[in-house]
Amino acid sequence: MLEVLHYLYRHMKDAFKLILIHEMLVRYNRLLALNYIDEGSDDKLYDAHREWGKRFMKLYAQYTSWDNPKVADRPLVIGYVSPDFFTHSVSYFVEAPLTHHDYTNCKVVVYSGVVKADAKTLRFKDKVLKKGGVWRDIYGIDEKKVATLVREDKVDILVELTGHTANNKLGTMACCPAPIQVTWIGYPNTTGLPAIDYRITDSLADSPNTNQKHVEELVRLPESFLCYTPSPEAGPVCPTPAISNGFITFGSFNNLAKITPKVMQVWARILCAVPNSRLVVKCKPFCCDSIRQKFLSTLEELGLESLRVDLLPLIHLNHDHMQAYSLMDISLDTFPYAGTTTTCESLYMGVPCVTMAGSVHAHNVGVSLLTKVGLGxxxxxTEDEYVS
Structure with missing residues (x-):
């Protein structure tokens, strides 16, 4: 028994650390969820992220100096770390930077944490390698060891593309393996991590007058902070269905978590104001009958008959998913967490999207996208403007 107690005592710190890491993983999900329900202009959302960041940093030792060559005019080494270099929403905004990067004046190193590579992963990897970049598969490698790899690659600027979403590498970022660290694309808020210096955005997604707080310094690109590359499997744009249907169909293919009670209220107002109009909503959870019934019941309580609503589950083939936009005439954006990939897909397939401006980044991504393509x-x- 004494031997067992000695063993437990020796490993107590490791066990405690594992508990802390598990707690941090739970907090990832909590922080992400807060974006769906909180407008975020007050301090609550910022404080939650900042507090997480302070605690998370204590789990990792930070590098405080770097031995990157101090040589004028040498190519900068820029690293990109993400688990989403596959057919994932983020990938549609990563392809253009990887393809059109300046590989002459920069050395590009990709740290891919993809769990299961697909054809898109292989295409990305092929592009990077053919242009002289470096591709490192890091799935399953401890985040501290990944930080060591970044150090060995002498990365000058490390860009993480995930934020508080699944399989992120914020543990690597917490080690400060690069002298400059940046977050971009994958998360609509501050990471809360003091180790990250900058967050890339634009002046429409994050107004210079915003009250939203960030631990990172905002770098506003002169145009949109996003560059969408459509799926080559999208297929042709179809005529607006109202021509053959004789009625207007509104729709949304956004994540169900973004369709808040307030969003449903506003959508019901729109449908009730447009005679004979219909609503089509597609999202993964609609494969579950109880969720479908709850969604329809909520709309019925708001005055919209369920017979006017079509609910579609996840469509696995990308071509079929993109062609499903032909079912709607007008795409309705969500708030306070607006769509990103869905908005771009909708526009690419010839379906106009209506969005609503807000006070924070998550709310204003649609504002940025629509304004930059001339659909301001x-x-x-306001909600009344959105309805009208």
């Missing part, structure tokens, strides 16, 4: 007239400032 589809941006509402």
């Amino acid at each position: 007239r589809l941006v509402a400032k």
Whole structure:
């Protein structure tokens, strides 16, 4: 028994650390969820991220100096770390930077944490390698060891593309393996991590007058902070269905978590104001009958008959998913967490999208996208404008 107690005592710190790491993983999900329900202009959302960041940093030792060559005019070494270099929403905004990067004046190193590579992963890897970049598969490698790899590669700027979403590498970022660290694309808020210096955005997604707080310094690109590369499997744009149907169909293919009670209230107002109109909503959870029934019941309570609503589950083939946009005439964005990939897909397939401006980044991504493609007239400032 004494031997067992000695063993437990020796490993107590490791066990405690494992508990802390598990707690941090739970907190990832909590922080992400807060974006769906909180407008975020007050301090609560910022404080939650900042507090997480302070605690998370204590789990890792930080590098405080770097031996990167101090040589003028040498190529900068820029690293990109993400688990989403596969057919994932983020990948549609990563392809253009990887393809059109300046590989002459920069050395690009990709740290891929992809769990299961697909054809898109292989295409990305092939592009990077053919242009002279480096591709490192890091799935399953401890985040501290990944930080060591980054150090050995002498990365000058490390860009993480995930934030508080699945399989992120914020543990690597917490080690400060690069002298400059950046977050971009994958998360609509501050990471809360003091180890990250900058967050890339634009002046429409994050107004210079915003009250939203970040631990990172915001770098606003002169145009949009996103560059969408459509799926080559999208297929042709179809005529608006109202021509053959004789009625207007509104729709949304956004994550169900983004369709808040307030969003459903506003959508019901729209449908009730447009005679004979219909609503089509597609998302993964609609494969579950109880969720479908709850969704329809909520709309019925808001005055919208369930017979006017079509619910579609996940569509696995990308071509079929993109062609499903032909079922709608007008795409309805969500709030306070707006769509990103869905908005771009909708526009690419010829379906206009209506969005509503807000006070924080998550709310304003649609504002940025629509304005930059000349559709600023589809941006509402209030719920009443959105409905009308």
